[in-house]
Amino acid sequence: MSEDKPKPVFRRVEDCETQEWNHPHRGQVKWWELINGDLTSTTGITVGIAEVPVGASPPKRGHTHDAEEVYYFLNGIGRVHVDGVETDVKPGTSVWIPAHAEHFCHNTGTEPLATVPRPTLTSTVYEPTSTGIVRSLLFQIINFIFACTGRFMCLLRWLISNIPSPYGEVDSRQWVLCRVYCGGVNPVDAKFLYGDKLPHFCLPLVKWFVEDRICGIDFSGIVIEAPPNCGYTAGDPVFGTIPPFCGSFAEYVRAPTDFINHKPNNISFAEACALPLVGLTVLQAFEDNNLMAGQHVLVLGASGGTGYCAVQLT
Numbered sequence: 001m002s003e004d005k006p007k008p009v010f011r012r013v014e015d016c017e018t019q020e021w022n023h024p025h026r027g028q029v030k031w032w033e034l035i036n037g038d039l040t041s042t043t044g045i046t047v048g049i050a051e052v053p054v055g056a057s058p059p060k061r062g063h064t065h066d067a068e069e070v071y072y073f074l075n076g077i078g079r080v081h082v083d084g085v086e087t088d089v090k091p092g093t094s095v096w097i098p099a100h101a102e103h104f105c106h107n108t109g110t111e112p113l114a115t116v117p118r119p120t121l122t123s124t125v126y127e128p129t130s131t132g133i134v135r136s137l138l139f140q141i142i143n144f145i146f147a148c149t150g151r152f153m154c155l156l157r158w159l160i161s162n163i164p165s166p167y168g169e170v171d172s173r174q175w176v177l178c179r180v181y182c183g184g185v186n187p188v189d190a191k192f193l194y195g196d197k198l199p200h201f202c203l204p205l206v207k208w209f210v211e212d213r214i215c216g217i218d219f220s221g222i223v224i225e226a227p228p229n230c231g232y233t234a235g236d237p238v239f240g241t242i243p244p245f246c247g248s249f250a251e252y253v254r255a256p257t258d259f260i261n262h263k264p265n266n267i268s269f270a271e272a273c274a275l276p277l278v279g280l281t282v283l284q285a286f287e288d289n290n291l292m293a294g295q296h297v298l299v300l301g302a303s304g305g306t307g308y309c310a311v312q313l314t
């Protein structure tokens with residue numbers, strides 16, 4: 001028998017860590033991940049138990065994703081909403097939810113509503129709901145500006161000093177799909193949420209814009225899918241950043257290959273995810289101020305993220 005042949009995996013729910021969310025589009029839910037790509041040699045399936053607690057208010061609207069899903073109800077009674085249609089469910093009911101259908105579960109009973117959802121891997125990359133078309137358009141415009149800025153910076157740097165651009169060739173950017181192990185929190189994540197530095201009258205607009213978006217820029221994790229010859233293959237531990245407004249506080253992210261690097265073996269995933277943005281900020285500050293070896297600098301806030309990097313680089 002071949003050594004590479006996948007082995008069966010047995011897991012009990014008691015051995016799984018309880019995860020809990022209270023998300024505006026997924027509602028309040030507890031989750032025990034039984035089978036996923038880290039435990040089995042297949043990365044194509046995730047199986048877990050979801051539980052909607054008694055009295056949990058239904059979300060204002062559901063969530064969508066690009067894979068179909070099957071729910072099998074184990075306990076409790078409730079209602080499943082799929083694209084605006086409500087259906088009562090009880091133990092023994094199974095529901096097939098088509099790809100891209102907006103859906104959520106609502107507990108209407110007096111005991112927890114437990115279900116076994118069986119999404120495929122791609123289902124965990126959450127997409128904006130269908131009602132967020134204008135928001136998506138704005139998002140595309142920002143992405144476009146981001147790409148143009150990169151291109152403009154390429155040109156500007158080339159014109160000014162012929163320095164090779166740190167942005168690389170925007171058009172030839174390749175992307176990898178990564179499973180996130182850890183996400184690094186930066187002040188910009190909070191600023192993103194409450195629209196820091198914008199006039200007060202902009203705050204409702206900011207709130208409306210970020211409602212469907214996930215925060216987070218820094219992450220570490222493993223590569224799940226990568227284009228051929230991009231320098232990364234499935235299973236590689238990596239760390240880095242993702243473009244603004246794409247959200248690294250997620251189970252999976254897509255990252256451009258020039259935004260990530262291989263994680264050194266001597267640092268943990270938690271340590272690696274704390275490095276990218278603060279490290280880049282300090283390097284940029286040093287470069288922009290033409291700091292040279294031997295010069296003295298005063299580092300304010302040296303116990304903080306950027307500060308501790310600056311101290312180590314001086």
Ligand SMILES: NC(=O)c1ccc[n+]([C@@H]2O[C@H](COP(=O)([O-])OP(=O)(O)OC[C@H]3O[C@@H](n4cnc5c(N)ncnc54)[C@H](OP(=O)(O)O)[C@@H]3O)[C@@H](O)[C@H]2O)c1
Nearest residue numbers: 186187188276277278279281300301302303304305306307
């Ligand atoms: N993180 C990034 O990637 C990044 C990027 C660009 C710009 N920035 C900016 O850089 C600054 C620091 O960011 P950070 O990520 O390093 O934040 P941080 O991890 O929260 O560190 C903040 C530092 O400031 C100190 N501090 C807070 N209040 C202070 C006060 N009233 N007087 C003196 N020191 C005070 C803290 O000291 P204690 O530990 O004693 O509280 C800590 O050392 C922020 O303004 C941020 O917007 C950060």
